[in-house]
Structure formats: C-alpha cells, structure tokens
Amino acid sequence: MIGKRVAIAILLALLVGGCSKQSTQAGEPPAPPTPTAAPAGAPGDTVSKSPITVDDLELMKKSVLFTEEDAKYLKMSRAVLEPQTEAILDVWYGFVGSQPHLLAYFSSAAGEVQPDYLAKVRVRFGQWILDTAQADYDQAWIDYQLEIGRRHHRIGKNRTDGADAVDHIHLRHITLLTVPIVHTLRPFLEAKGHSASDVDKMQQAWLKSVLLQVTLWSYPYVNDGDF
Numbered sequence: 001m002i003g004k005r006v007a008i009a010i011l012l013a014l015l016v017g018g019c020s021k022q023s024t025q026a027g028e029p030p031a032p033p034t035p036t037a038a039p040a041g042a043p044g045d046t047v048s049k050s051p052i053t054v055d056d057l058e059l060m061k062k063s064v065l066f067t068e069e070d071a072k073y074l075k076m077s078r079a080v081l082e083p084q085t086e087a088i089l090d091v092w093y094g095f096v097g098s099q100p101h102l103l104a105y106f107s108s109a110a111g112e113v114q115p116d117y118l119a120k121v122r123v124r125f126g127q128w129i130l131d132t133a134q135a136d137y138d139q140a141w142i143d144y145q146l147e148i149g150r151r152h153h154r155i156g157k158n159r160t161d162g163a164d165a166v167d168h169i170h171l172r173h174i175t176l177l178t179v180p181i182v183h184t185l186r187p188f189l190e191a192k193g194h195s196a197s198d199v200d201k202m203q204q205a206w207l208k209s210v211l212l213q214v215t216l217w218s219y220p221y222v223n224d225g226d227f
C-alpha cells in the first residue's frame with residue numbers, strides 16, 4: 001500500500017501532466033514541446049554526439065530482428081496511440097506510483113515524492129511515445145538516446161528539470177521495465193479495431209524498439225570499451 005501523502009503527490013502529477021496534453025492531427029509531425037513544458041526535451045535539441053553510429057544501429061537491429069516491417073508497424077501504431085497518449089501515461093505512471101522501489105527515483109533522498117518532477121518528465125514521456133512510433137531512427141535520434149541514458153544516470157539525472165530527487169536510476173530496473181511498458185500497451189493497440197495479427201505485429205515492433213532503446217541508454221552505465 002502506498003501512503004496517503006504519496007498518493008496525493010501522484011494524483012497531482014497525473015492531473016498536471018494530463019492538462020499538458022500535446023495533441024496533433026494524426027499524420028502530422030508532433031509539435032515540439034514548449035520550453036516551459038519540456039526544457040531541452042526533444043530530439044534535435046543540442047545534445048552530445050553519440051559514439052554509436054547509424055551503422056552500429058543497423059547491426060543492433062539485426063541482433064534484435066528489427067526489420068523494415070517493424071518500422072512499418074511502429075508507424076501504424078503512431079496513429080493508434082497518439083490520441084491515447086494521456087491514458088497510456090496514466091497507466092505507466094500508475095504502475096511506477098504503485099511500486100515504492102520505482103517511485104523512490106522520483107523522490108528526494110528523504111523519500112519525499114516530487115510531483116513537479118513527475119509532471120515535467122511526463123511531458124517528455126508523451127513525446128517519446130510519438131518518437132518511438134515515428135521510427136525515424138537516424139543519427140539525431142541515436143544522439144538523443146545517449147541523452148536519455150544520461151538522464152537516467154547520475155551524470156545527467158535531475159538536471160533538465162532542476163529536480164531534487166535521488167541522483168541515479170539503477171540499470172537493472174530500466175531494462176526490466178521493458179515488460180510492463182510493452183505489456184500494458186496491448187489494450188491501447190487494440191482500441192482502434194485493428195486485426196489481432198496487426199496488433200501482434202505492432203506490439204512485437206514496440207518490444208524490439210524498446211529493447212533497442214534501453215540498450216542504447218545503457219551506454220553511460222558500462223565500462224569504456226564494453227558497450
């Protein structure tokens with residue numbers, strides 16, 4: 001059971017995040033987050049260059065069996081998921097909020113949940129859903145994956161939002177969160193009347209993409225030369 005104070009903090013974050021909905025017409029590129037909503041939050045912003053190249057990513061795609069067909073089904077999922085972004089974030093935030101060992105990473109060292117931090121990260125998380133489904137995995141996207149990795153790691157966590165939360169997320173939970181993220185997407189992928197086969201293929205493509213991404217995010221966590 002989560003305490004009353006924690007529950008209020010999560011509710012606040014959900015409400016604030018829910019108000020900052022970033023809807024666009026299906027098919028149009030998503031509007032960049034506004035500076036107040038998501039400081040330095042979108043691919044294309046100034047981020048460090050990743051040592052991982054497009055050629056490296058092509059080999060990683062082969063390792064995870066990611067093909068053009070997966071890119072096609074991710075793009076199909078974009079139109080399906082975009083109008084449901086806030087509901088998806090409610091489910092994912094609900095999961096993190098229900099797990100004290102995960103909520104701790106959005107809290108101060110003393111255990112105080114940071115609703116403002118939750119809300120600000122939520123805006124970038126919404127953008128991430130669209131970027132993942134857009135499947136334009138070019139060098140700018142690869143560079144931004146390094147930035148996301150850094151933001152989970154002590155070398156970059158809290159800085160984007162000026163948050164006062166614990167300074168590092170342990171890698172073990174990042175890789176494992178792939179399962180709840182992809183599993184809970186299923187009802188949203190089913191919601192627009194696609195065939196079971198299309199839903200399966202969209203979900204498989206999401207699994208491969210999230211695995212590619214959490215692998216890229218692990219870069220700051222591993223010893224030099226080991227990635």
Ligand code: HEM
Binds near residue numbers: 106158178181
């Ligand atoms: C599959 C696993 C995960 C996914 C897909 C994911 C996704 C994301 C995304 C998209 C962002 C925003 C990135 C940006 O700044 O543009 C983010 C930030 C964040 N995530 Fe994760 N995440 C995962 C695992 C975790 C875990 C296990 C935790 C622990 C609770 C966590 C806590 C956070 C925090 C605290 C931030 C804000 C970091 C900062 O900028 O200070 N994430 N995550």
